[in-house]
Structure formats: structure tokens, C-alpha cells
Amino acid sequence: MTDFAHALVDLDARFTRQAADxxxxxxxxxxxxxxxxxxxxxxxxxxxxxxxxxxxxxxFRIASMTKSFTAATVLLLRDEGRLRLDDPVALHVPALAAxxxxxxxxxxxxxxxxxxxxxxxxxxxxxxxxxxxxxxxAFERLLAEGPSFALPPGVTFEYSNLGYGILGRVVTxxxxxxxxxxxxxxxxxxxxxxxTGYLEEEVPSGRLMHGYVRRGDELVREGxxxxxxxxxxxxxxxxxxDLATWVAGFLDAFxxxxxxxxxxxLRRASRREMQQGxxxxxxxxxxxxxxxxxxxxxxxxxxxxxxQTDAEVGTFVSHAGxxxxxxxxxxxxxxxxxxxxxxxxxxxxxxxSVVNDALRGLVGAGVARxxxxxPLPATERAVAAVxxxxxxxxxxxxxxLFAMNVDLDDPRERRRLAVEAxxxxxxxxxxxxxxxxxxxxxxxxxxxxRRGERGWLRIEAKLTPEPAPRLQWLAVETVLxxxxxxxxxxxxxxxxxxxxxxxxxxxxxHDGLDRDxxxxxxxxxxxxxxxxxxxxxxxxxGATTATWSLGTERGGPAQLRVALDPATRELRExxxxxxxxxTPAEGW
Numbered sequence: 001m002t003d004f005a006h007a008l009v010d011l012d013a014r015f016t017r018q019a020a021d022x023x024x025x026x027x028x029x030x031x032x033x034x035x036x037x038x039x040x041x042x043x044x045x046x047x048x049x050x051x052x053x054x055x056x057x058x059x060f061r062i063a064s065m066t067k068s069f070t071a072a073t074v075l076l077l078r079d080e081g082r083l084r085l086d087d088p089v090a091l092h093v094p095a096l097a098a099x100x101x102x103x104x105x106x107x108x109x110x111x112x113x114x115x116x117x118x119x120x121x122x123x124x125x126x127x128x129x130x131x132x133x134x135x136x137x138a139f140e141r142l143l144a145e146g147p148s149f150a151l152p153p154g155v156t157f158e159y160s161n162l163g164y165g166i167l168g169r170v171v172t173x174x175x176x177x178x179x180x181x182x183x184x185x186x187x188x189x190x191x192x193x194x195x196t197g198y199l200e201e202e203v204p205s206g207r208l209m210h211g212y213v214r215r216g217d218e219l220v221r222e223g224x225x226x227x228x229x230x231x232x233x234x235x236x237x238x239x240x241x242d243l244a245t246w247v248a249g250f251l252d253a254f255x256x257x258x259x260x261x262x263x264x265x266l267r268r269a270s271r272r273e274m275q276q277g278x279x280x281x282x283x284x285x286x287x288x289x290x291x292x293x294x295x296x297x298x299x300x301x302x303x304x305x306x307x308q309t310d311a312e313v314g315t316f317v318s319h320a321g322x323x324x325x326x327x328x329x330x331x332x333x334x335x336x337x338x339x340x341x342x343x344x345x346x347x348x349x350x351x352x353s354v355v356n357d358a359l360r361g362l363v364g365a366g367v368a369r370x371x372x373x374x375p376l377p378a379t380e381r382a383v384a385a386v387x388x389x390x391x392x393x394x395x396x397x398x399x400x401l402f403a404m405n406v407d408l409d410d411p412r413e414r415r416r417l418a419v420e421a422x423x424x425x426x427x428x429x430x431x432x433x434x435x436x437x438x439x440x441x442x443x444x445x446x447x448x449x450r451r452g453e454r455g456w457l458r459i460e461a462k463l464t465p466e467p468a469p470r471l472q473w474l475a476v477e478t479v480l481x482x483x484x485x486x487x488x489x490x491x492x493x494x495x496x497x498x499x500x501x502x503x504x505x506x507x508x509x510h511d512g513l514d515r516d517x518x519x520x521x522x523x524x525x526x527x528x529x530x531x532x533x534x535x536x537x538x539x540x541x542g543a544t545t546a547t548w549s550l551g552t553e554r555g556g557p558a559q560l561r562v563a564l565d566p567a568t569r570e571l572r573e574x575x576x577x578x579x580x581x582x583t584p585a586e587g588w
Contacts, residue, residue, distance in 0.1 A: 004367040008039050011358045015342065018354040019043050024327075024346045025212050025219060028054040029355075030240040032332065032339035033368055035251055037244035044345070047210035048219055056240040059195060059203045060343040061211060061223055062328045063129075063321030066236040067164050068246070068274070071115055071304025073171050073183050075270045082174050085112040089166060092173045095143040096166070102149040109153045111170060114163040115303045116279040120151040121160040128161025129323050132225040132235055139165065139229030157281035157301055161233040164304075168232025179232055190265045191245055196238040198227045203237060211325020213347040222347065223325020234323055240341050247332050247339045250275060250305075250317065254334045254588050255371070272588075275317045275334070276300075277307040291527040293556045293578070311581040312556070313363045314370075318356065322348040329355040335586050336368040371587030373440040378469040382461055383438075383446050386474065390423055390430060390450065390457065403470040418476070425478045427453030435536060441585045444469065455480035455542060480542030485569070487534070489562050490548060493574055494532050497522030503571075510565050510572035518574055525576040529555045549579065557581065 001009075011031065019027045026044035030037050040056035077083050083092060088108040090096040101108070102120055113119040134142075143166070151158055168179040175182045180198040188196050200208065211223030227235060238246075249264050253271035261267055277300025285294045299308040302317075309315050318331035327349025332339030340359045342351040362368070375383075385401045388394070393416050406415075423430065430450040438448035444463040449456050455478060462473035482490070489507065496503050500523045502515040509515065525532065530553025538559070540546035544566050550558040557579035565572045 003365060004033075007362055007365040007367050010361060010365075011039075011340070012041050014354055014358050014361070015041070016043050018350070019344070022346070022350055023214060024344045024349050026054045026058075026209055026345040027343065027349075027351075028056060028058055028060070028240050029340065029342040029358075030056050030244055031358075031362070032244055032247055032251070032337070032341075034337050035248040037241060037248075040240055046206075046208075048212075048221075050206075052206075054209060054343075054345075056244075057195065057207060058209050059207050059237050059239055060209045060328060060345060061234075061321075061323055061326040062236050062238050062243070062343065063234040063323035063326055064161070065238075065243075065319050065321040065328050065330060066232065066234045068304035068319055069183055069187060069236060070164055070167050070171070070179075070232045071274055072187060072266050072271075073179075074111065074115065074167055075274065075303065076186055076266055077171065077174050079267060079270055083111065083170070085115065086110050089114060089170065092170045093143065093166060095140050095169075096146075098144060099146045102152040106149075106152040107154055111167070112278075113153045114160075114167050114170075117157050117159050117163065117301045118154055118279045119160060119163050120149045120153045120155070120158060121147060121162050122150040123159045124161050125159065125322070128165075128230060128233060130225075131161070131165070131228070131230045132233075132323075133228035134230055136229050139169070143169075157279045161230060164233035165230035168229065171232070180227060180235075186265055190263065191249065193238070193242040193245055196236060196242045198231050198235045198237070200224060200226070200237065207239075208237075209326075209343075209345045211323070211345050211347070213324065221325070223323055225324075234321065240343060243330055243341050244339075247330055247341065251332055251334060251337050251339060255374075256588070274303040274305050275307060276302050277309075278302050291555070293528070309583050310360075311583055313360055314584040314586055316356075316359060316363075318352075320352040327351045331355050331359045333359060333363050334588060335370045335584070336363055337371075338362050338368050370584070373443060373585045373587045375440045375446050376443045376463070376469070379440070379444055379446050379461070379463055382463060382469075382471050383448065386459060386461055386471070387430075387450070390419065390459075390476070393420065401471050402474075403464045403466070403472040405472055406474065415474075422457055422476045422478045423452070425480065426451075426455040426457055429453075430457065439585070456537075477539075478541075479537050479539055482537055482540060482542050482546035482548075486540075486542070486544075486546045486562060486564065489564070489571055490534055490546065490560055493518075493522065493560060493562065493576070494534070494550075497526045497532065497576065500526065508568070508570040510568070510570040513571060513574065521574075521576055525558065528578070529553060529558050532558060532560075534560070545573075 015029050028042040031039040042054035046052045109119045171179045212219045253268040280300040283298040285296045297308050297310045305319050316333045321328035327344045329351040330341045340355045342355040433449050433451040436449040440446050447460045458477040460475040463469040464472045502519040533551045535549045535551045538547050545563045547561040559577040559579045561575040563573035
């Protein structure tokens with residue numbers, strides 16, 4: 001069985017456990033890879049009267065996942081020049097002209113404010129979910145009377161179903177056709193999403209999922225509101241298969257490229273725009289066991305989608321849906337092209353957590369290659385030029401390579417002497433090290449290593465934004481092979497940590513280091529990481545200081561730094577560290 005097949009077995013088990021634990025009557029889910037729906041499954045039943053197991057072609061109400069369709073339609077109209085995102089909404093929905101502002105100095109509500117959930121309207125779950133079928137004329141009266149504001153527009157995130165209902169009226173006003181018809185004609189039909197729509201009566205009865213709420217031991221059917229004014233916030237019915245087409249369109253927007261736009265009705269740049277975080281709503285660290293790594297995420301709302309950034313997996317894009325009778329979630333990882341969709345037939349079925357965890361599991365299992373940041377051709381040329389300078393300094397080559405600031409930042413002769421000293425310290429010949437992969441945080445930056453006889457050079461280069469980019473930053477750092485004495489001290493630290501013991505009395509400690517405190521730190525590290533072993537050195541002079549990255553059994557990256565007193569050879573520093581974790585660079 002392949003790694004991907006194993007990962008799918010684990011994924012299916014996650015969904016079936018969630019269905020059992022939360023007593024969800026019916027669920028269907030699917031996995032995308034490389035823009036294709038490659039796996040689907042389901043559990044439970046279609047309805048209380050139909051024991052069929054749901055499939056990728058059964059139709060669920062997707063609730064607030066609808067918002068991405070509304071936002072995409074608004075951007076279609078924007079791209080055609082028929083509206084601007086910074087237009088005051090009242091320009092397109094006259095009923096809003098009499099709105100009372102939050103305060104005398106408050107800016108008018110714009111289309112962008114509504115798209116990004118920052119109009120200042122009060123959060124309206126679950127009230128908004130019960131307005132799905134509100135007649136259009138009643139909605140117009142509500143808007144004319146003027147809803148109440150909780151906050152001034154344009155300052156903070158505040159989730160609003162009402163705001164997306166208003167965007168539906170913007171679409172109708174600008175396009176000159178009813179909102180649902182515009183979405184169908186401009187998005188659904190061109191994409192071939194034939195099982196997606198706004199009317200339950202259009203769904204073949206054998207494929208329609210029944211939504212339920214549990215009241216004690218009884219399942220009560222619900223979620224049958226018809227099309228109305230707030231359909232733009234949550235009215236769509238769809239399937240795992242159709243939604244895979246929708247998600248694939250967002251994944252296809254990356255990376256930016258010169259290829260023809262293709263058949264998607266919304267241009268790639270606008271699809272990328274939808275997936276950016278436009279209005280932040282803070283970081284989150286869920287509850288976790290003391291010996292586990294915290295899973296910190298920062299999130300922001302885009303246009304009908306949310307972008308979450310995680311220090312482990314990077315950025316993933318998603319949107320959930322919750323509604324009387326149904327719960328849904330879709331999430332994807334642009335850097336690998338993986339995506340997961342999950343639909344459930346219970347009121348507010350908790351699909352967000354299981355879909356996100358399933359996606360994290362797939363990304364963590366390495367079943368799809370992460371798209372790396374591709375260096376610019378100019379960056380690759382600069383790397384080659386720097387390597388030639390390291391092999392043999394040449395002022396003429398440096399003149400051609402360096403931007404005007406380089407010699408001002410560090411005089412040429414001083415820089416040359418420092419580079420030659422670094423090369424002499426590690427020893428010639430310099431060669432690439434296959435154990436250390438070059439990396440780029442942006443296409444105009446590169447960090448790479450070269451191995452010498454006695455250690456490594458860590459080299460970092462950054463280019464200017466000039467028409468013909470030149471080198472604006474060059475850093476060359478030596479990392480020398482740790483001595484046998486340093487390595488023995490490091491091994492003793494890891495051995496003591498594994499045994500939960502103090503460092504042996506035979507290892508002399510400098511004043512200020514406490515064996516009991518080091519033992520506590522070692523036990524905490526062992527609980528967190530399990531077995532730890534020395535990997536590659538990442539810093540140090542090799543004689544008195546050394547820092548290693550650690551291979552760990554679990555819990556993420558770790559480091560060990562040790563230092564010896566130059567005179568007494570006592571240990572003067574021992575630091576077992578949780579390594580810094582930053583969001584992986586995205587190859588977008």
C-alpha cells in the first residue's frame with residue numbers, strides 16, 4: 001500500500017469517527033490532488049427513509065460555503081468594470097441611502113467592507129440562518145429601515161450573513177438580473193457544475209440529502225427554506241463532486257504564470273485575490289497536552305474565503321457552512337495542491353475540525369510535493385557569481401554583481417578579507433552539500449551551504465528590485481565541525497535527558513549551571529520530543545560552541561546548543577530548545 005493509500009485510510013477513519021461521535025445521520029467527503037477529485041467516500045444514510053450511503057453525487061445544502069460563489073460573482077462584475085470594490089454600497093442598493101451611520105465620523109459602508117466581513121454589522125448567527133427564505137420585498141424594507149451597527153465600518157472583523165445578503169442585492173442591481181440567475185449563468189454553467197443550485201425542487205429526489213436536528217432520540221427534518229433574499233449568504237445546494245470543481249479552480253490560480261487563462265470564468269488573479277487574508281481576526285492556540293507542540297494559527301477573512309497560516313503546514317484556504325439541517329467545510333493547501341471537502345446532514349454538523357485535521361494529516365504525511373519558492377533567473381545567476389567569488393575573489397566580478405549600497409554598507413576591502421578568512425576557516429575545496437537543501441523565502445533571495453574540509457559556509461544573498469537586479473545583501477557565516485569534546489558533551493546531555501537523569505558528576509559545570517535544573521529541562525524535552533539525536537550543526541566555532549539541529553521522535557524541530565569555557569573547559573551553557581518555527585515559504 002502506498003503512502004497516499006495509507007493516508008486515505010486514516011482520513012476515512014477520521015470522518016467515520018466524527019460521524020459516530022457526533023451522531024451525524026449522513027456524511028460524504030472527498031480529496032483533491034493535483035486539481036482532481038481522487039478519492040470519495042461516505043457513511044450513514046441519505047435520509048431516515050432511504051438507507052443508501054451518501055456519495056460524492058448526493059446533494060447537500062452547503063450553507064455559508066455559498067459566500068465564495070457570491071464573492072466570485074462580485075469580482076466578475078468588478079473585472080468587467082461594472083462596479084468598484086471601494087464603491088459605497090448605497091450606490092448600487094438605493095434602499096441603503098437612508099442608513100444611519102455608526103457615528104458621525106464613520107466612513108460609508110463599501111462593497112469591500114461587506115466582502116471582508118468588516119462593515120460593522122453585528123454578528124448574526126443563528127438569526128441570519130433563519131432569514132434564508134426572506135422575501136425580497138421584505139428584505140428591501142428591512143434595509144430601508146436601516147440595520148443597527150455594532151462597530152464602525154472598516155476597522156475589524158465581524159462575521160455578517162446580512163452583509164452577504166446585501167451583496168446579493170448588489171449583484172442583482174449591477175447585473176440587471178436576479179442574483180441566483182447571475183451565479184448560475186456566469187459561474188455554475190461555464191464550470192459544468194450541473195448538480196449545484198439554489199432550489200431544492202430542482203434536485204432529483206433520490207440524490208437529495210435530508211437535513212436533520214436531533215431532539216433527544218428523535219431526528220427531525222429541517223433546513224428546507226426556499227430561495228429568498230439571504231440566499232447569497234447560504235442558499236446553495238451542491239455535491240462533493242461539484243465542489244471539487246470549485247476548489248480545483250482556486251488551486252489552479254497558483255502559481256501566477258503566462259499561460260492562457262483557460263475556461264474558468266473568473267481570471268486567475270481574481271481567484272488569487274479571493275484567497276488572500278484581507279481582514280485579520282487574530283491568532284489561536286487550541287488546547288493541547290503539555291508534552292505536545294502547540295498548534296498556533298493566525299487567520300484572516302478574504303473575499304468569501306478565509307486564509308489560515310500555520311507554522312507547520314503553511315497557508316491553507318477554507319470556508320465552513322452551518323445551517324439548520326446541515327454542516328459543511330472545504331479546505332485546500334495551495335502549496336501542495338491538496339484539498340478536502342466534507343458535507344454532513346445534521347444541524348451545524350461540525351465538519352470544520354475533521355476537514356482541517358484531515359488536510360493537515362495529508363500535508364504532514366508528505367503525499368504531495370510542496371511547491372518550492374522558485375528563485376528568479378537573476379537570483380540563480382547571482383548565486384553562481386557569489387560561488388565564483390568564494391572560490392577566487394575578483395574585484396571586477398564584484399563590481400558587476402554588487403548594488404551601489406554594498407560597499408557603503410561594508411567597505412570592499414573589509415568584506416574581501418572577511419570572505420577570505422571564512423573560506424580559510426572551513427578549508428578548501430568548497431563543494432555543495434547534498435544534505436543541506438538551498439532555500440528561498442522569496443524568489444529574489446537565496447540561502448545555501450558549501451562544505452569545506454573543516455566545516456560549512458552558510459551564504460545568504462538578496463537582490464535589488466532594479467530592472468536588472470543586482471546583489472544588495474551578502475552574508476557569509478562559518479559553521480565549523482564540532483570538536484570531539486563538544487560532541488561528547490552534547491551526547492551526554494541527550495543521554496541524561498533520555499534517562500531523566502542529571503548530568504554525570506564527571507562533567508564539570510561552570511558557575512551558574514545547575515544540574516537539577518538541567519535535569520528538569522531534559523525531562524521536559526524528552527516528554528515533548530521523545531528520542532532525540534544530533535543531526536547537522538547549524539552554528540558554532542567548533543572549539544568552544546556548537547549548535548545542532550536535533551532529529552526527534554515526535555513534537556517537531558528542536559535544537560541543542562552547548563558551550564565550553566575556553567580556559568577551564570567546563571560546560572558554561574546548555575540549552576535544549578524548541579526550534580523556531582515560521583510559516584513555510586509558499587511557492588506562489
